[in-house]
Amino acid sequence: MFVSVIIDLKIKELDQKYDYIVPEELIEFxxxxxxxxxxxxxxxxxxxxVDILTESKIATKPILEVVDIEPIISDEMxxxxxxxxxxTTSLKSAILEAITPTEFMHDYQKKAVLLKSFDDEIIQNFNRIGEWLLSKSDYKYLSKLKRFEKSNLIKLITTxxxxxxxxxxIGYEYNHNHNYQRINNYLHIVEQFFYQNTILRSDLLEITTASVLNTLEKNEVIYRVDVTIKREVTHKFDLNDKDILLNNDQKKAYNEIVSGFNTNKEYLLYGVTGSGKTExxxxxxxxxxxxxxxxxxxVPEINMIAQVAKRLKSKFQDVAILHSMLSLGVKHDEYQKIYDGEANIVLGTRSAIFAPLDNIGIIVLDEEQDESYTQTETxxxxxxxxxxIRSKYHNCPLVYASATPKVETMYQAQNNQIKLLELPKRAVIDLMPEVTFVNLKNELKEGNTSILSRKLLExxxxxxxxxxxxMILINRLGYAxxxxxxxxxYVPTCPSCGVSLTYYHEDSELKCHYCGYHEPYKNECPNCLSKELAPRGIAIEQVIYELRKYFPKAKILKLDTTxxxxxxxxxxxxxxxxxxxxxxxxxxxxxxKGFDFPDVTLSAVILADENLNLSYYNADEKTYILLKQLIGRSGRHKPGKAIIQxxxxxxxxxxxxxxxxxYFYNKALAARKIANYPPYVKMSQVIISGLGYLKTYQEAYIIKESLEENNHKVLGPSQAFILKRGEDYRFKLTIKHEDNxxxxIIKILKEYNNDKIRIIYTPFIDLE
Ligand SMILES: [Zn+2]
Ligand SMILES: [Zn+2]
Incomplete structure (x- = not known):
């Protein structure tokens, strides 16, 4: 027996299958x-x-060990x-790694073993049994260690x-064959073992003391065993939730989805904000x-997990939660619960799409319009x-929920590729917030220089x-x-990314949001040496500063990535x-996004049009969705207002x-038709990065020509928004093409992808 194996090295030249011999004793595993x-x-x-073979002409070496008890990658995966x-243009090894839960991955550890003592300062790093586990910071000794290895003084091992x-x-089990004479004094403990074989030490310590346990252990009444326990996700909320009573619209939508059980039908559950899609x-x-x-x-963001988790956990027993803010241990055990079939509901962010859940009966993508559903790295x-793919595999319905679907999704629904389910009314109070528009040009004209309009203050x-x-929205980090x-x-920019630096008032620093670069802020201009380098524009910290000025007694909370x-x-x-x-x-x-706060009766945006001029084909949609969602946070349980500045x-x-x-959908669709944008055509983007500005540009141009030879319509190359990442210059091509x-396109791109020129294909066009 032979196997084909993909090695976990992310190097293009080595990214292929390798055949190995399976030794007799490992065949059954x-x-x-x-x-x-x-x-x-x-x-x-x-x-x-990735394959089991009866024959291989290239295998020469045997596999050494089988790591997993159960396959970590299922047929479905x-x-x-x-x-x-x-x-994608990604390597096979990278794809396998993306599918495997990080918490189940393995690390390589280097160990030095002392064979013979010798005279050198590094000898003090070896422990009593003559071993030294090298941490990352010890790698500076590696060349020295290799020399000692050559002289047979030590041996380097990678595990x-x-x-x-x-x-x-620690747990305890009861020894039925003990002959401890004074057992009558401890019957209340022995009793515990009538109901369960193994009891955790921590549980026994609730009813007795450590010294009693030691006595019983010493006299062989009980003995120690190792017990594996699962670490739990802890929450900061209570588990009370109201009963669900569906109104007529909700019932109709519910019945439709239930009638689609055991099909892979797609649904767009489209309901105005507050209409009760979650119910x-x-x-x-x-x-x-x-x-x-x-x-x-x-759900698209970690921020939304708690709200849905509260409702799910109030109703259902076996919910596993997956997102990147959990500790490694907890996340590992949540995955283990899913592998072991102990969780029948999984709630998570984007990467939970890989959750090893079996026998799926429904998949829901809440807030389907959200950009966080797009993985943009690796x-x-x-x-x-x-x-x-998963809905097809399990033959189960797939539900997209949204109050503001993507134009592409609504287009599919209008053309019956997706079944449209509508919730036209708010569930608790059938009234949308009253919207007021405030033109800031007029505010300035009339003498109000604050970023908070008079209407907003009122x-x-x-x-x-x-x-x-x-709730107040300002979509910019920092102070300015x-x-x-x-x-x-002169505008200071990040030396590695080329984007302008953001001003942080409290730290008096300039920071880059893309790479984390920061420098102290000084008012002296490095270009003309004047002392006139000053913060411009507004951002979140400044808004809070202004609010504090007007409302010193109000308690103001801030929620952003910082x-x-x-x-x-x-x-x-x-x-x-x-x-x-x-x-x-x-x-x-x-x-x-998605929050439901019953007492919010006012929502406002400071700068509604700040992203409208960005060069994305869907900048209109991004702006609309963000603002419509914001308005929807207000007045969900009593009449509310919204202010758009x-x-x-x-x-x-x-x-x-x-x-x-x-109304928005029809306007946007008309604009897309004129410009020949999605949904009328498929658009994707290619980022080409490499050393040297001119060289990378030329390479991008060659790739463009090659795509055009194959009849694809290509725009560019143009500079990527982040022109430089590390040492690499970045250019982008935009392709208009058919779905199939x-x-x-991927085949062509892969021909050019190598260690010098890195190519990333994205099935959308707003990668930065
Ligand atoms: Zn940077
Ligand atoms: Zn200057």
Whole structure:
């Protein structure tokens, strides 16, 4: 028996299958999708079995070890693997790694073993048994160690070990054959073992002391065993939730989805903000679980997990949660629960699309319009495409929920490729917020220089007086988006990315949002040496500063990527605001998404039109969705208001905000038709990066020509938004093509992809 293996080295030249001999004693453990340790060159590496062969002309070495008890990549995940090979320029090894839960990956550890003592300062690093586990910081000694290895004084060994280990604690079992004389004094403990074989030490310590346990152990009444326990996700919320009573529209949508069980039908659950889309899919999940199947629920951002988790966990027992803010150990155990079939509902963000859930009865993508569903690093994919593969595999419905669907999605629904389910009314109070537009040009003309308009100040005062809450959106981090010299116009930029640096008032620093570069802020201009380098424009910290000035008594909370970096802090802020320990929530785009705060009666945006002029074909859609969602946070349980401030308010992405979504949809669709943009054509983007500005540009040009020879319409090359990343210059090509051209495009791109010129294909066009 032989196996084909993909080695976990992400090097283009080595990214192929290698055949190995299976030794007799390992044959029974071999399965496709398991990982093995194999000799590779002079190393030992981890590899994934992708094929089992009866014959191989190239295999010369045997595999050394089978790592997994069960396959880590299922047949279903191999379908996704095949799809990603044909739809991305990523390496096979990178794709396998993307599919494998990070917490189940293995790390390589170098160890030096002392053979003979010798005289050198490094000898003190070896422990009593003559071993030294090298940490990353010890790698500086590596060349020295290799010299000692040559002289046979030490031996260097590389071992492969799991990244995360299961949590093991002490438990006790009862020894029925003991002959301890004084057992009568301890019957209350012995009794415990009537009900369960193994009891955790920590549980026994609730009813007795450590010294009693030691006595019993010493006299062989009980003995120690290792017990693997699962680490749990902890939450900051309670588990009370109201019962679900569906209204007529919700019932209709529910019945439609249930009638689609055991088909891979796609649904667009389109309901105005506050119409109760979540209730519909919660009720559907109930039915799925009754039928003995499982449910996969995705939300776009970690911030939205808590709200849905609260509702799911109040109703269902076995919910696993997956997102990147969990600790490694907890995440490992949540995955283990899914592998072991102990979780029948999985709630997670984007990468939970790979959750090893079996027997799926429903897949939900909540807030389908959200850009976070697009993976833009390493292996690039649209979550929706992978969800379709899974829905087909399990023959289960796939539900997209949204109040503001992507134009492309609504277009498919209008053309009956997706079944449209409508919830036209708000569930609790059938009234949309009253929207007021404030032109900031007029504010300035009439003498108000504050970024808070008079109307906004007035409504904020009323809201706070009524003991209600407000949400304010400003989609820029820091205090000012950039600084500029008032004399010569100089704008400091990031030395590695080329984008302008953001000003942070509290730290008095200039920071790059893309690579983390930062430098102290000085008002002296390095260009003309004047002292006129000053912050320009507005950003979140400045808005909070202004609000504090006008409302010193109000409690203001902030939610942006700087506040959510800490584990659990997003959930904390959400819960704090929900429990009314906060009057105004100021945040970036993340506050506009999906939140349901009953006491919010005012939502406002500081600069509505700030992103309208970006060069994306869908800049209109991005603006509209963000603002429509923001408006939807207000007045969900009692009448509410919304204020839209901006300079250019006549654009259809803004002046249709008061009306139904379909007004915007029709305007946007007409604009797309004229410009020949999606959904009328498929558009994708290629980023070409490499050393040297001119050389990379030329390479991009050659790739363009090659694509054009194959009849693809290509725009560019033009500079990418982030021109430089590290040492690499970046250019982009935009391709207009048909859906089924992707395979051929990928084939062409792969010919040019090498270690010098890196090519990333994206099935959308707003990668930065
Ligand atoms: Zn200057
Ligand atoms: Zn940078």
């Amino acid at each position: 071999i399965e496709i999708g398991k990982r093995v340790v194999v000799p590779f060159g002079n190393m030992e590496r981890l590899g994934y079995i 191999f379908l996704i693997y095949d799809y990603l090979i044909n739809h 492969i070990k799991p990244r995360v280990n299961p949590k093991v604690v 519909v899919y919660l009720k559907v999940i109930e039915e799925v679980i009754k039928n003995g199947k499982t449910a996969l629920i995705l 292996v690039i994919y649209e979550t929706k495409d992978l969800a379709k 409504e904020l005062t009323t809201t706070l007086n009524n003991n209600e809450q407000a 988006p950039f600084v500029m010299c008032r004399v010569c116009g 506040t959510t970096k800490k584990k659990g802090s997003n959930e904390e802020i959400w819960y704090q605001f929900l429990s009314k320990d906060g009057d105004i929530l100021v945040g970036t785009q993340m506050i506009a 901006g300079y250019n308010l006549s654009h259809y992405a803004i002046n249709t905000l008061e009306k139904d979504y379909m 051209d992707v395979n051929q």
